[in-house]
Amino acid sequence: MKFAKIVFWAAGIWGVLILTPLYFMFDLIGRQTPPPINHPQFYFGFLGAGLVWQIAFFVIARDPVRFRPMMIPSVLEKLSYVVMLIVLHLQGRLDAGQMFFCGTDLLLGLLFIAAFVKTPRQEQAA
Numbered sequence: 001m002k003f004a005k006i007v008f009w010a011a012g013i014w015g016v017l018i019l020t021p022l023y024f025m026f027d028l029i030g031r032q033t034p035p036p037i038n039h040p041q042f043y044f045g046f047l048g049a050g051l052v053w054q055i056a057f058f059v060i061a062r063d064p065v066r067f068r069p070m071m072i073p074s075v076l077e078k079l080s081y082v083v084m085l086i087v088l089h090l091q092g093r094l095d096a097g098q099m100f101f102c103g104t105d106l107l108l109g110l111l112f113i114a115a116f117v118k119t120p121r122q123e124q125a126a
Contacts, residue, residue, distance in 0.1 A: 004064035004071075004115035011074075011108050012057035018101070019050045033098075053077050064119045071116040078109030 022029075026043060030036030037043050057074065060067040085102040088094040 001064050001119055004119045005061050007108075007111045007115045008057045008061035008064065008074075011112070012054045012061065014104070014108075015050065015054035015057065019047055019054070022047055064115065065122050068116065068119050068121065071112055071119070075109050075112045075116070078105045078112060082106045082109065 023044075026037065026040065053074070056070060060070050060074065064071075082102050082105050085094060085099055089096070089099055
């Protein structure tokens with residue numbers, strides 16, 4: 001249970017630190033990697049959904065046994081992003097340098113799986 005707490009607290013903190021600055025980098029991203037983003041609703045929608053997941057990670061970290069079922073969608077959240085980045089890279093739409101966060105999310109997804117396996121079910125913990 002301590003392992004799951006550490007993993008989910010670390011994931012939540014990491015996510016907040018990585019995602020929050022993106023709110024202030026909208027125009028910069030468009031200049032550094034043209035063309036400019038022309039659908040801000042998708043960009044900011046992604047950020048909002050991403051930050052909400054960080055809150056979910058904090059909730060799981062507070063009581064991993066109780067929120068163990070939420071670890072499954074947490075794994076899917078991480079691995080769906082990894083798969084999407086790999087597909088975009090294979091299509092030539094994302095260069096290798098832009099795949100930096102793929103490794104981080106892959107590692108967190110694997111740690112989430114380990115936390116799920118190591119955390120007892122609620123009825124087992126009682």
